[in-house]
Amino acid sequence: MQYVVITYLFLSILLYFLLGGADFGAGIIELVTSKRNRNKTRTISYHAIGPIWEANHMWLIIAIVILFVGYPRIYTTMSLYLHIPLLAMLMGIIARGTAFVFRSYDAVKDNMQRIYNRIFILSSCITPFFLGVIAASAISGRIDTNADTFLSAYIFSWLHWFSIAVGFFTMALSGFLAAIYLIGEAEDDNSRRRFIRKTRMMNIAAVIFGVLVFVAAWVEGIPLTHWIFENVFGLSAVTLAAISLVILWVFIYQGHTKIIRLLAGFQVTMILFSIGYSQFPDFIIIKNGINLSLFNSGANDKTINALGLALLAGSVLILPFLGYLLYSFQKQPLSANPSPEG
Amino acid sequence: MDDFLAARSQMALSLAFHIIFSCIGMVMPFFMAVAHYRWLKTKKDVYKNITKAWSKGVAIFFATGAVSGTVLSFELGLLWPKFMQHAGPIFGMPFSLEGVAFFIEAIALGFFLYGWDRFNKWFHWFTGLVVGISGFLSGILVVSANAWMNSPAGFDYINGQYVNIDPIKAMFNNAWFSQALHMSIAAFAATGFAVAGLHAFMILKKKNTAFHGESFKIAVMFGIVAAILQPFSGDLSAKFVAKTQPAKLAAMESLFHTQKSAPLLIGGFPDVKNKKVNYGIELPGMLSFMVYEDFNKEVKGLDAIPEPDQPPVAVTHYAFQIMVILGICMFLLSVMYIIALLKKRSWLGTTWLLKFFVAAVPAGFIAIEAGWTVTEVGRQPWIINGYLRTVDAVTPMPGISYTFYLFTAVYISLSFVVIFLLHRQIKMVPVLYDIPGKIKAV
Ligand code: HDD
Numbered sequence: 001m002q003y004v005v006i007t008y009l010f011l012s013i014l015l016y017f018l019l020g021g022a023d024f025g026a027g028i029i030e031l032v033t034s035k036r037n038r039n040k041t042r043t044i045s046y047h048a049i050g051p052i053w054e055a056n057h058m059w060l061i062i063a064i065v066i067l068f069v070g071y072p073r074i075y076t077t078m079s080l081y082l083h084i085p086l087l088a089m090l091m092g093i094i095a096r097g098t099a100f101v102f103r104s105y106d107a108v109k110d111n112m113q114r115i116y117n118r119i120f121i122l123s124s125c126i127t128p129f130f131l132g133v134i135a136a137s138a139i140s141g142r143i144d145t146n147a148d149t150f151l152s153a154y155i156f157s158w159l160h161w162f163s164i165a166v167g168f169f170t171m172a173l174s175g176f177l178a179a180i181y182l183i184g185e186a187e188d189d190n191s192r193r194r195f196i197r198k199t200r201m202m203n204i205a206a207v208i209f210g211v212l213v214f215v216a217a218w219v220e221g222i223p224l225t226h227w228i229f230e231n232v233f234g235l236s237a238v239t240l241a242a243i244s245l246v247i248l249w250v251f252i253y254q255g256h257t258k259i260i261r262l263l264a265g266f267q268v269t270m271i272l273f274s275i276g277y278s279q280f281p282d283f284i285i286i287k288n289g290i291n292l293s294l295f296n297s298g299a300n301d302k303t304i305n306a307l308g309l310a311l312l313a314g315s316v317l318i319l320p321f322l323g324y325l326l327y328s329f330q331k332q333p334l335s336a337n338p339s340p341e342g
Numbered sequence: 343m344d345d346f347l348a349a350r351s352q353m354a355l356s357l358a359f360h361i362i363f364s365c366i367g368m369v370m371p372f373f374m375a376v377a378h379y380r381w382l383k384t385k386k387d388v389y390k391n392i393t394k395a396w397s398k399g400v401a402i403f404f405a406t407g408a409v410s411g412t413v414l415s416f417e418l419g420l421l422w423p424k425f426m427q428h429a430g431p432i433f434g435m436p437f438s439l440e441g442v443a444f445f446i447e448a449i450a451l452g453f454f455l456y457g458w459d460r461f462n463k464w465f466h467w468f469t470g471l472v473v474g475i476s477g478f479l480s481g482i483l484v485v486s487a488n489a490w491m492n493s494p495a496g497f498d499y500i501n502g503q504y505v506n507i508d509p510i511k512a513m514f515n516n517a518w519f520s521q522a523l524h525m526s527i528a529a530f531a532a533t534g535f536a537v538a539g540l541h542a543f544m545i546l547k548k549k550n551t552a553f554h555g556e557s558f559k560i561a562v563m564f565g566i567v568a569a570i571l572q573p574f575s576g577d578l579s580a581k582f583v584a585k586t587q588p589a590k591l592a593a594m595e596s597l598f599h600t601q602k603s604a605p606l607l608i609g610g611f612p613d614v615k616n617k618k619v620n621y622g623i624e625l626p627g628m629l630s631f632m633v634y635e636d637f638n639k640e641v642k643g644l645d646a647i648p649e650p651d652q653p654p655v656a657v658t659h660y661a662f663q664i665m666v667i668l669g670i671c672m673f674l675l676s677v678m679y680i681i682a683l684l685k686k687r688s689w690l691g692t693t694w695l696l697k698f699f700v701a702a703v704p705a706g707f708i709a710i711e712a713g714w715t716v717t718e719v720g721r722q723p724w725i726i727n728g729y730l731r732t733v734d735a736v737t738p739m740p741g742i743s744y745t746f747y748l749f750t751a752v753y754i755s756l757s758f759v760v761i762f763l764l765h766r767q768i769k770m771v772p773v774l775y776d777i778p779g780k781i782k783a784v
């Protein structure tokens with residue numbers, strides 16, 4: 001059961017990164033789209049993310065619940081030392097979720113829309129940034145359980161070059177995922193070309209920030225290269241990601257929307273995998289202390305068993321339903337579903 | 343503001359905010375399903391319009407409920423890390439099941455909102471109902487987690503360690519049934535009254551009577567049934583509280599001294615220093631009767647509880663009084679409405695009755711907030727009743743007062759936006775759904 005729970009934990013984190021990332025990325029794409037084309041982009045991304053955004057956001061809740069039920073020490077350590085970035089991410093989640101709904105359900109479409117849009121875009125950037133910061137802080141070894149000053153306990157635990165670089169990297173990846181996703185949603189050639197341009201832009205940004213992540217890790221003395229490149233799995237994961245990136249571009253120009261989505265998802269999965277594998281089973285690296293791992297911080301067996309059963313039973317209920325939802329809304333012409341009013 | 347107080351206030355604020363949205367989010371889908379059912383059966387446009395108008399409301403409330411709930415699941419750790427470290431594995435079971443229920447709810451909502459004219463109409467109707475059922479289940483589950491805090495079960499406490507944990511036993515603790523029952527009914531009563539009252543207001547203003555009249559009828563039916571059941575379930579809750587949490591009961595009733603044939607106190611201002619109540623009405627023996635069904639039984643007073651373990655008396659007492667008074671008012675209003683129905687009087691004509699419903703719009707929600715204040719404040723100083731004190735659970739991070747101010751600002755602005763949106767929604771009804779025609783009396 002231990003492994004069932006761990007699998008679900010990683011799966012939900014991965015899915016949140018992928019689906020939630022694409023979802024937040026839509027706001028980032030909106031930001032980098034020129035004023036002239038914004039409306040068009042917005043309509044398309046509405047259509048694309050409207051029906052599923054609630055479900056995306058659920059992966060985060062699942063991950064949190066698994067952590068606090070199954071791995072209370074990990075959950076509490078994170079919420080103690082990473083209080084501030086978590087808070088920032090929460091604010092982003094609140095603002096973004098509500099702005100999205102408000103702007104589509106406001107009965108009157110007037111100037112308020114502009115305000116909703118601003119909030120939507122801003123929070124779409126904040127959330128993935130801090131998500132990256134939090135993930136980076138968990139493995140950067142700056143969480144100090146013996147810290148005795150406010151700064152060392154609650155600020156330096158997450159504020160350093162490495163986490164900032166990872167934050168930007170996460171933003172770029174989100175934008176990349178969204179752009180790829182939107183290529184498949186575009187109806188006319190113009191929009192398609194526009195999204196391809198955005199994909200290229202985000203791809204370049206991701207590469208630049210990716211390099212910066214390594215630089216920052218080196219500056220901060222975090223053995224990132226060692227973690228990733230000194231084992232077969234990490235090395236091959238990164239290689240596969242790089243190769244698939246090349247293939248991805250070939251397919252983009254050929255217009256295979258399904259394949260490029262899969263490939264983009266595959267790349268992000270490989271990136272997460274390479275880092276996750278090098279750390280496993282450690283989850284939080286503690287400065288001068290015993291790291292919190294999925295094996296040393298788990299709850300008692302009975303709880304883990306019950307949690308695993310709940311997850312399995314839940315999946316049996318949920319998956320067919322979710323699959324049908326995604327399937328039903330896959331290939332619908334834009335005109336068929338202008339807005340949720342129907 | 344000191345950090346401990348700030349943490350408690352922030353938790354209370356977030357919960358108080360969440361509970362409103364989650365109640366509406368879990369009850370409105372049922373109203374919607376009824377209107378939708380009538381539309382499918384009768385093909386009268388008014389029902390379709392009601393369904394669509396309500397479904398927008400549901401979407402707004404669902405999203406706000408979902409984000410505020412997400413915030414809560416982080417806040418439990420951000421504010422009470424030492425509580426979660428011990429409690430997470432014990433009372434987490436309902437939360438994991440709740441996750442499943444939420445998931446189903448979100449998916450069903452996706453089907454429902456975006457599925458008009460796409461699916462078989464009965465399948466579409468059914469997805470709407472699933473939204474309601476899974477919301478309802480999640481409400482029950484999370485209340486059972488809270489009930490565990492009041493009546494801990496499913497573990498042994500040995501040398502400061504929580505051992506032999508059994509999450510299933512923890513979930514079905516002694517308080518879960520009475521609390522879940524009372525809370526579920528409360529959600530229906532509060533939402534039913536609020537929605538009915540808003541539509542009653544529009545009827546009084548003679549706007550779109552067809553639309554608002556039918557909406558009123560659906561909402562009020564749920565509201566009155568729940569409001570009539572509520573005092574009975576409240577009585578059951580009181581019996582359970584007496585059994586599991588005598589300190590809370592004593593605070594609710596401001597019963598300072600343990601006594602036989604204890605009186606039921608109505609109103610009154612507790613004077614904690616002198617251990618007496620001023621200006622209250624005492625019904626001799628009634629409290630003993632209510633909780634033990636025996637006028638002479640002894641009821642434990644605050645003096646049976648060591649001083650440091652006593653909950654704040656005044657807040658608990660006032661909150662309890664507010665809830666009970668509102669509960670009785672809602673009960674009476676429901677009875678009046680039924681009498682009016684039985685006499686076949688046209689309720690559209692009886693404006694005074696409609697005016698009462700307008701006045702009762704906030705009643706249920708005030709009662710809900712008051713009820714939670716009783717439960718939570720009445721449990722103090724414990725966060726896990728009898729095992730862990732709230733002071734010992736709070737985060738050591740300083741500066742919580744600032745995050746409290748931040749949350750307060752965010753929640754206040756969100757409330758304004760939601761009110762603003764609903765206002766617009768109602769204002770737009772004539773434009774979006776103008777259907778001439780009158781409805782007859784019931
Ligand atoms: C519409 C809302 C509403 C109304 C009209 C009432 N209540 Fe209530 N009450 C609640 C909403 C509520 C609640 C918010 O749902 C609580 C908080 C915790 C819970 O489980 O339910 C609650 C708690 C609560 C408790 C404490 C339970 C505990 O701490 O475990 C008692 C003893 C009562 N109620 C009793 C009553 C009585 C005797 C009422 C008589 C009319 C009444 N309530 C009306």
Ligand code: HEM
Binds near residue numbers: 361409413445488
């Ligand atoms: C007794 C108090 C509570 C009740 C009755 C309640 C009920 C509900 C309901 C019915 C929903 C569904 C939202 C909707 O349909 O609009 C919801 C959402 C949520 N609640 Fe609560 N809740 C309570 C307290 C809490 C607490 C303490 C937590 C934190 C651990 C929490 C976490 C959540 C989460 C994460 C969601 C969002 C899930 C989603 O997207 O649907 N709730 N709550």
Ligand code: HEM
Binds near residue numbers: 357
């Ligand atoms: C949704 C309705 C609820 C409301 C309005 C509510 C209200 C409150 C209030 C007023 C306090 C502060 C107590 C004080 O200052 O003395 C509090 C504390 C708290 N509540 Fe609740 N509560 C609700 C439900 C829940 C649920 C469902 C849970 C968890 C499962 C929960 C967990 C807590 C915790 C952890 C604290 C902090 C410790 C404490 O002060 O007791 N509450 N809540």
